[in-house]
Amino acid sequence: MTNHKNPHEELTKGDFVEAEKPFELFDEWLEEAKTTEPNDPNALALSTVDPDGLPNVRMVLLKGFDETGFVFYTNLESAKGRELLSAGRAAMCFHWKSLRRQIRIRGEIVQVSxxxxxEYYQSRPRGSRIGAWASRQSRPVESRFALEKEVAKYTAKFGIGDIPRPEHWSGLRLIPSEIEFWADRPFRLHDRVKFTRSASSEPWSKERLYP
Structure with missing residues (x-):
């Protein structure tokens, strides 16, 4: 007999509300997402604010995390990079549709060493390392051909040798002060749990939220 059990039944249970360690819970959810998401389970929406106070949001890829924070990489001269370094704060949102889960994170932004x-730059494909030199990210470009000319220029410059990391390309770490976990439940009576702390050296406090 065919089993018609709802595949999301176990995933939408509220067991996670008993968790006390947000980084461990994040790790569990990310590992599950790697088995269910067809593309980029580490994708997140990154929100910043420009100097005029207007919000900006775009998708980036998480490249690492531990209890010091969540790391991604970018051109520091891009709109994203300038806004992050200027404000020193940002927000992230992970949404895994296949799991009906979401995690929202807010906190301080610092540059990685x-x-x-x-180390991360050297792990990237050679074409991506050349692209970090060729692309003046977020600035106007007259045509696709102009971009390809820049790629060709740096490809010739570096030949088959080492490609150093540009000074304007680096990683940023979001040190969280808030991490909220959300899981879909029937009739929009979702489960929400938020962890907060006043500083990275302080312990987390936890509260359950109305949906």
Whole structure:
């Protein structure tokens, strides 16, 4: 007999509301997403604010995390990079439709060490390393051909040798002060749990929220 059990039944249970360690819970949810999301389970919406106070949001990829925070990489001279370094704060949202789950994170932004950025940069495909030199991210470009000319220029410049990391390309770490976990439940009576702390050296407090 065919089993017609709802595949999301277990995933939407509220067991996670008993968790006391947000980073461990994040790790569990991300690992589950890797088995269910068809593309980029580490994708997140990153929200910033420009100097005029107008919000900006775009998708980026999480490249690492631990209890010090959540790391992604970018051109620091891009709109994103300038806004992040200027405001020193940002918000993230992970949404895994297949799991009917969401995680929202807010906190302080700091730049990763040069050693950490170098290590990740050297792990990237060669074409991506050249692209970091060729692209003046967020600034106007007259045509696709103009971009391809820049790629060709740096491809010739570096030949088959080492490609150093540009000074304007690095990693940023969001040190969270808030992490909220959301899971879909029937009739929009969702489960929401928020962890907060006043500083990275302080313990987390937890509260359950109305949906």
């Amino acid at each position: 040069a050693e950490e950025a170098d």
